[in-house]
Amino acid sequence: MNVHLILIIIISFVLYLIFKGRHKIYYSEINVNDVEEINFMEETTYDNINDSPSIDFLYKIVERCPDLTMVARNNKGEILGVIYSGLINGTKVTENKINRGHVDDGDTLFVYSLCVKNELRGKGIGRRIADHYYNEWIPKHSKREIKCISVSVRDKHVQWMKELGFNMVGPSEIKYGNEPWIDLVKCVDKANF
Numbered sequence: 001m002n003v004h005l006i007l008i009i010i011i012s013f014v015l016y017l018i019f020k021g022r023h024k025i026y027y028s029e030i031n032v033n034d035v036e037e038i039n040f041m042e043e044t045t046y047d048n049i050n051d052s053p054s055i056d057f058l059y060k061i062v063e064r065c066p067d068l069t070m071v072a073r074n075n076k077g078e079i080l081g082v083i084y085s086g087l088i089n090g091t092k093v094t095e096n097k098i099n100r101g102h103v104d105d106g107d108t109l110f111v112y113s114l115c116v117k118n119e120l121r122g123k124g125i126g127r128r129i130a131d132h133y134y135n136e137w138i139p140k141h142s143k144r145e146i147k148c149i150s151v152s153v154r155d156k157h158v159q160w161m162k163e164l165g166f167n168m169v170g171p172s173e174i175k176y177g178n179e180p181w182i183d184l185v186k187c188v189d190k191a192n193f
Helices: 005-023 032-045 057-065 095-100 125-141 154-164
Strands: 027-028 068-075 079-088 108-116 148-152 167-171 182-187
Touching: 032 057, 032 079, 032 108, 068 125, 079 095, 079 125, 095 108, 108 125, 108 154, 148 154, 154 167, 154 182
Parallel strands: 108 148
Antiparallel strands: 027 068, 068 079, 079 108, 148 182, 167 182
């Protein structure tokens, strides 16, 4: 066998192992020790400070419904991104429902934040977090009766959410920040959830 070919195979295998280990993601609930770091990440990542929930709001979500929170870490334990939700009643998104944060008997999961560190954006990590959260974490980790999932996103994220199986509802009643929000919803298939 050609020495050059063997060398290329070895280098390719080593690069594969490095790449695979570097991008392994570990998931867990958000704990109170994560909140300040997550709040800083959201403040420095979102386009507008009013686009993300406050630190007090996040503490309340972590306290009241930790099973609806998920943080993504690398193999060193560093936070890569986060997603967290609360339950609301019905799929219609209103500021009153959002301000309440979470109702224990709600039937709709409302996602308050999906955020990836600035320097990691555009690398598919947000997609991996969302896929894991919607398809693995919530169905297996949370024992709550969830009928639908609602999200409110900026226009630039609508297509991405459609690719995740969400259907467009239309302009949102939410007025936080400088840009309009768009509501989307995804009803849960009980056979796969």
